[in-house]
Amino acid sequence: MRITFLGTGTSQGIPVIGSNHPVCLSEDHKDKRLRVSVLLSWSDYSFVIDCGPDFRQQMLTHEVSKLDGILFTHEHADHTAGIDDIRPFFFRQGDIPIYAHERVIASLKQRFDYIFADANRYPGAPAVEVNLVEKDKPFKIGDTMVMPIEAQHNRLSVLGYRIHDFTYLTDVKTIADDELEKIKGSQVLVVNALREEPHHSHFNLREAISFSEKVGAPKTYFTHISHLLGFHKDVEKKLPKGVLLAYDNLVVNL
Ligand SMILES: [Zn+2]
Numbered sequence: 001m002r003i004t005f006l007g008t009g010t011s012q013g014i015p016v017i018g019s020n021h022p023v024c025l026s027e028d029h030k031d032k033r034l035r036v037s038v039l040l041s042w043s044d045y046s047f048v049i050d051c052g053p054d055f056r057q058q059m060l061t062h063e064v065s066k067l068d069g070i071l072f073t074h075e076h077a078d079h080t081a082g083i084d085d086i087r088p089f090f091f092r093q094g095d096i097p098i099y100a101h102e103r104v105i106a107s108l109k110q111r112f113d114y115i116f117a118d119a120n121r122y123p124g125a126p127a128v129e130v131n132l133v134e135k136d137k138p139f140k141i142g143d144t145m146v147m148p149i150e151a152q153h154n155r156l157s158v159l160g161y162r163i164h165d166f167t168y169l170t171d172v173k174t175i176a177d178d179e180l181e182k183i184k185g186s187q188v189l190v191v192n193a194l195r196e197e198p199h200h201s202h203f204n205l206r207e208a209i210s211f212s213e214k215v216g217a218p219k220t221y222f223t224h225i226s227h228l229l230g231f232h233k234d235v236e237k238k239l240p241k242g243v244l245l246a247y248d249n250l251v252v253n254l
Pocket residue numbers: 010011076078079171224
């Protein structure tokens with residue numbers, strides 16, 4: 001499986017609009033971060049986890065011409081707002097499978113009612129095939145099983161996903177011990193690390209490092225990064241062995 005980091009930024013992306021923060025002004029391509037998402041590709045399959053506001057640009061950059069489905073972590077706009085741009089895939093392929101918790105589907109139905117409408121559909125509106133995900137129920141995408149993992153984003157529960165030896169978790173602040181057990185043995189872990197200062201709903205750098213130690217994966221990549229975390233090249237130097245900062249367009253092969 002090939003994992004492509006489509007976006008590694010927090011909700012506003014980097015640069016933040018109108019910001020004069022040095023990280024927002026950085027010329028280093030590793031300091032430019034679109035909203036968080038990954039592309040999972042293997043055999044002839046392509047799936048994404050989340051589709052935020054930068055989805056269209058991410059699909060164009062990586063020349064994705066077929067999309068087999070979208071796995072959602074939760075309903076926040078930085079993870080879902082790009083769903084209208086599944087249209088080109090829908091026109092070629094038909095209904096696009098989406099995988100999400102029931103609560104997330106309810107939120108999408110409210111905000112993108114035309115995508116889910118049964119009657120009087122607007123010509124040109126995309127359609128989806130809904131697949132409900134529950135935390136302890138593994139499901140299949142393509143020819144591969146996925147184990148959902150539940151974590152807490154302040155008071156909102158979010159889902160992460162384990163596929164073979166790869167685990168992707170974002171927007172985590174706390175996680176129960178039995179969910180942590182599901183992640184152990186992963187070879188590659190992706191998890192959020194927002195900034196140095198504490199935050200009410202995200203791991204800060206220290207919490208993300210301590211979580212990566214608990215999981216003990218040989219390789220951990222941090223994502224969902226704020227400009228407040230600092231320059232990519234400086235932050236990398238502070239990280240323990242086997243822990244790396246992800247950056248946009250990074251490709252990891254498993
Ligand atoms: Zn987020």
